[in-house]
Amino acid sequence: MPDSRRVGVFGGTFDPPHVGHLVAARDAREALGLDEVRFVPAHRSPFKEGDAGTAPDVRWSMVACAVAEDDEFTVSRVEIDRLAPSYTVDTLRLLSEREPEVEWTLLLGVDQWASFADWKDPREIARLARIAVLTREGRNPASVDPGVPVDRTVVPVTRLDVSSSDLRERVASGRSIRHLVPEAVRAFIESKELYGPC
Secondary structure (H helix, E strand, O other), X not given: XXXXXXXXXXXXXXXXXXXXXXXXXXXXXXXXXXXXEEEEEOOOOXXXXXXXXXXXXXXXXXXXXXXXXXXXXXXXXOOOOOXXXXXXXXXXXXXXXXXXXXXXXXXXXXXXXXXXXXXXXXHHHHHHOEEEXXXXXXXXXXXXXXXXXXXXXXXXXXXXOOOHHHHHHHHHOOOOOEOOEOHHHHHHHHHHOOOOOO
16 A cells, blocks of 8 residues: 555543643654554543543643644544544544545553553454554553553653643642643633633
8 A cells, every 4th residue: 555644543531631642642653654643532531431521522622722733743533523432443443434545553552551451352453553552651561461462563752751630730739731731732721721629
């Protein structure tokens, strides 16, 4: 498929998206020779049943703000517009049906890779997309056995100690998140008064 495009699928709740997400996506795109990294905010993660979190459309808008100035990053509504919970295998099937010419690569963190056997149809996921495991939190993906025999590529990414949960706590306690999220995301959070004290 000489004319096929290579697209990375980067899923998550992104509540909120932060510079760590963008740096990991950039590193993965360069290491894997991807034409595009597509951020796919989950409607609701199947692993976070008890956590409603921020509304899906609001999180999608924050990701759209985060990637607006980068031509190689896009954001998809494929999971936002589907009934929750969001299963990666269903997302990849739908993307493959809509864009059969694309070679898909699923970008996973080491923590996601460690629990991969618990995902819905992990072997089908591996058939639909190449799996790239992004090093994170100092963990070595080679030492992690996900419990299902599928191929994966290990991609070292720049480590930044920032998390969405920490950012929510910062906002709730009145601390600044400047430089930890894109400026457009910070402005959006302030304008919508997200994550404030209860």
